[in-house]
Amino acid sequence: MTLNQVQFAVLGQLFHTPVKGDFEYLPQALVCIDNLGNILSVTTDDDSGFDANIQQLEQAGKLTRLTDSQYLMPGMVDLHVHAPQWPQAGKGLDLPLYDWLQDYTFPLEAKFADNSFAQPMYRSAVETLLANGTTSAVYFATIHNEASVTLAKTCLELGQRGFVGKINMDDASQCPDYYLEDTVQGLADTEQFIQDVLALPGNEQRLVSPVVTPRFVPSCTPQMLKGLGELTTKYKCHVQTHCSESDWARDYSLEHYGKSDVAIYQEMGLLTRKTILAHSIFLSDDDCEAIKATGASIAHCPLSNMYFANAAMKTREILDKDLHVGLGTDISGAPVPSVFHTCLDAVNHSRVREDGTNTHLPAPERGEAGSRISFLESYWMATVGGGLAIDTKVGLFAPEYAFDALIIDTQAPDSDLFVIPELDTPRDRLEKIIALNRRTNVRKVYVQGKQVINKDA
Template structure:
């Protein structure tokens, strides 16, 4: 039988319904010793005062001030862990130049365990401090340092999904950064899966392995086939890039005569645990396959603006009830904050709706009806992300794991300015989403464990 570990008293926001929100002005969230929400009480509940008094007497009560808000932990569905040192560099370059000049040489350095141990602790700490309680990571082709990233997530208490990257197509990979052979890569990938599952302290699977073909052009058909067989054997998550650009889409059509989604499906890589980053050029059949398999899309709005050649069909994806969350795509976007990604997602949709060309009349410049709301973007960052990682997170409801933040709008040098007499609850939530910065996040819990305290 579980026991109550602590309770949090104060106001909270969350989004039980996509496109809407719920605000509680004075609620008591009870968390049990397994890190799961046992109950959520308000002053209307008969045992509210009894529970409050008992927790207070036992020094198990965390009481929020009037400027503090309890909020669900943020889920980042797409992070390139080794690219953290290049965040903010070269983003005015074309994608090919950016990859060749910055990314591939940097990722190749992660063969060195000492180098990885210098970078990965800083990355995980930065994401946690920005409120990212769950992150889905691309690591590199190196098994031992990919395991080190999993070990670091476990050490710092972040819910981590880590993939050893696979890329073996010689025509599309630099000679200094490619698998030694397809067979060796598949053996390493299976060993990586087993090592992560067996990490000391990972009995409750806070950290999970992810099968990770980089994208269709970087993998041979033999590689995709072998990775699909591993997915069927271990039932683990899958992550990859999907139809990210004109070039990537055209490559798949020219080589296979199919879309990325159809190719992944053929090789057994489309499951309810598959996360498809970007997914810009989706066909109606792609929508149907994604929906039928229960796969998820990781919307990476800012990096899409830099590199995707087009805007994602966010409005249509949400309206079609496809599973969709948000990804920072660090370092294709430089800011390690999913709060900022929420703002980017709204901006992305507004640009798509309004268009950009001053040479066209206003009524033909954009795609009408394609904007999304801040509430939809925040739902994707919490509930949608939780669905994608197959975790009960993102809501303050009994049975959900307590991944949560305390956001304080009144800290020194805060960008958030709230006037109670002018700002509705919805106004406050939108201000927190758009103006939140690292210093506003005072405490972070993952599965009931306090991992950040400022």
Template sequence: MTTEPFTLLGTAFHTPERGRLEVLKDHLFSIDAQGRIAEILAPGHSEYEARQNAARQAGTLVELADGQFLLPGLIDLHIHAPQWPQMGKALDVPLEVWLQKYTFPLEARYADVDYAHEVYADLVDNLLANGTTTALYFATVHVDASLMLAETCLEKGQRAVVGKVVMDDPEQCPPFYRDADAASAVSDTRRFIEAVKALDPRDRPLVKPAITPRFIPSCTDAALQGLGKLATEFGCHVQTHCSESDWAKQFVETRFGRTDAASLDGFGLLTRHTILAHSNFIDEQDMNLIEERGAGVAHCPLSNFYFANAAFPLRAALDRHMHVGLGTDISGGYSPSLFDGCRYALSASRTLQSGVHAGLPPEQRGAPGEPITHQEAFWLATAGGAEALDLPTGSFRIGYEFDALLIDTSATASNIHIGMADDTLEEIFQKIVLNAARANIATVWVSGRRVVGNSWFPG
């Protein structure tokens, strides 16, 4: 799959390292036919003017207007794709009711591939419009519908890692929605992995498969053992929920006598390509193990407020240099926007660090450590997520995929207001992180392909 090469001229923001904002003012970005960044030139470079003039004469120069800025595409590490129709619904009920009355019956409907196609097309379109260029998806137990999600991402141009969900334990899963048994769960996962790999056989495919046990309580030992063997055989991504709630933590420890993370490791499911959703109740030993294996955590601050009853120890994880990114957790989270996710992460971090009980002395209210900054929040949504997935995207580097957003601060209905308060570029970036919305995302590129926005732009 190739795209038309083009050159972009404008000011870009990215956070190539945690906590460090880099402003690339009036830079030239050359995008090759593979959709990768071939060259980045700063003003004053000996070839800057020549490259700019050549692209302008060839009609392949994209020039950002005043008030427009380039950002890396956003990376969502935890989405339940089939739950898209119920986003924003039933968050006022306990988790058990939410699952049994709403979520499992909805997910069971994806036995109908036509229904899956309708929902997934709408989901991917909307996530791209919200700036999500890379998504890690839980699908359902159905192989055909899960494959439909992967095909939809490939067709519409979203980078994605997609998993067919495994949940085979009859004691924990409803009879109308589960794998028939461990053997079929594992064989169906193998079939799904092979089918997704066949969709896009390039060295750097846009869509990849993931092994996806829903979480330990929903899976039998035989299924977990079989999935661990597949993880070793294929070396593909693994995703699951980990230590999300008091109940889940206690269930696993009662069943195995050890934590979620240690149990997953014992089954061969904790690898460099594993993403653990939530992980609110991991302890110091878990952190050591996750860091040692090189696995990552999908921090889902909004849904944690609803269903986890605890905040993920984000600062502690970052200080250990664990791989961490952000997840919207649709539909446990009610917003599809990772800009919102950045803001929820900032709020959760500040709440955890400062505490909320006004009846306690200040020194006793919160957890130790400093709240995260807006630069760190944006890193989580971009480069941090890319590092967790081990993908060459999330920042502007030569050889990386050109996954990018054109942010227009002067868009109609924009909540970003610049130029009236002598804003520096660094302050404009902060305003974007804290105020950007779908209305500000004028154009989206994935691997150099324009998937949202103006038709006159190359790509």
């Protein structure tokens, strides 16, 4: 490493989870970032030349030193966000799904036909996620091309790694008449959207990627799904959709296609290494095998599942089978725009699943023994798992990975984090941060080596 290769370096405490279910804590790590925003090296005082490198970097004005209350941590990956629903986050979540969709969600999404309505809403969504530490987000937009491109532009402008999908919904029997597209036109629009996002000025490094996005099986005709599969192949696109989210959705596919969502997506050319399946509650063993064989990923959205999924995801089994799996906030099927919170929710829901809920049943019949997951597994999903799902080298501090990173300060203003050095081991501190990190604790955010949030400026 020569000094010229280093754009800047960060020196301080570091947490990450290279191994699922475990963590690494470095009390004093030096992370050097190259001119493209990728990590050149991660060294400690076990490495030769450590002190000399620090001195050199400091003299060159390239070194950021963290304080004792600050931690360098990987940026969070949110695998499932409905960006146009951000304006309603928190509203109506005590309603049944049908009412919530008809009374709140579809009317709101339909407003994005007006790009001037969309602009401030998308700006707020991206700003909010970044300020909470989400460096990569996988977004459902709406059926509207102009506003969906606006979302992609907003990610570029604010510096977030964005995966943006114009939604497809063309089955008139399942979609409201005011929020529906024609099959042929919808496919043409989607191809145009893909081309527009790839050609966006400033997107030469592909910070923002287009995503093929059938809303879910019931909202699309078979022709639409088939056409989207062809576009996926043609453009080697990422794909995102909802998968077996509820009893109703699972049954719809069985009734109309005689097979599961996973099998339908696979048949249509929509199940690839770059496919992200949100929810995936009612997966069969065959479904899991197909997902594993293709290297597709699951976006686990635990809080939203509590509201709308009718059951708990088999997170324990999915982790044990080594499927690719990360976390999603599912804004606004859940209200909280922080993947740290999603980590807590994932642990919570796994605990509820393990013990069950029904006091009228004897304990052995109530839950599913052995289904809990740990905080460390949850945090792994939010970082490394998310990086695998978007097929991008993020979520870890290692050479060649993009420097998508957070500086978390446990002594930020109005913070709930109470770290007690003499009582808290590194693992304790990491668990406290996962459980109680709030937006205020996220002081600086870097994406691809660029500082996009600095609250201490």
